[in-house]
Amino acid sequence: MPKLWTNNVKEHRHAVRAAALDAAAALIAHSGPGAVSMTRVAEQAGITRATLYKYFPDVETLLAAWHERQVHEHLAALGQIRADAAGSGHELQAVLQAYALMIHDRRAYEAPHLHTGSHSDHAQQHLEAFIADLIRGDAGDLAGLGPEDLARYCIHAVGAAASLSSRDAVPLLVEATIRGIRK
Known part of the structure; x- marks a missing residue:
């Protein structure tokens, strides 16, 4: 106890x-x-x-609070990964790979109804702004879309990690995603 x-x-x-x-x-x-x-x-x-x-x-409120805590922990972890990769030129790749692994690993216990509500909307906006900022700082030659649109593309693309058969495929998915935003 x-x-x-x-x-x-x-x-x-x-x-x-x-x-x-x-x-x-x-x-x-x-x-x-x-x-x-x-x-x-x-x-x-x-x-x-x-x-x-x-x-x-009730259980639903408890699960929503647990999910909100998970979201905050994941966003903090992504921020730390960015900080750890700072100056390497691979910040975007490191963050997208970590995010894709989070998505891949959570699929075993995912409950879609938890991804509703203001905490999820706020987290999505935060994640989009975070990735857009990484894209703005990327030295590569990016496709003709703005950073916010490219961030949404990246988030949706790495969302496919949930259906990958293996964790080993996650880096390949991230590489394909990053190639997709480059000219």
């Missing part, structure tokens, strides 16, 4: 919420979103169902 009591109420609430989301994440990773129930999450988090219901009124 995790220790959930902290020095103040705000920290305590954050710890309980994080424990519930961690428990949901573990259930999703093990058995998929269909395995998430309020009872199972409460048991896994070491809290009562009544406490869990104070934070999340």
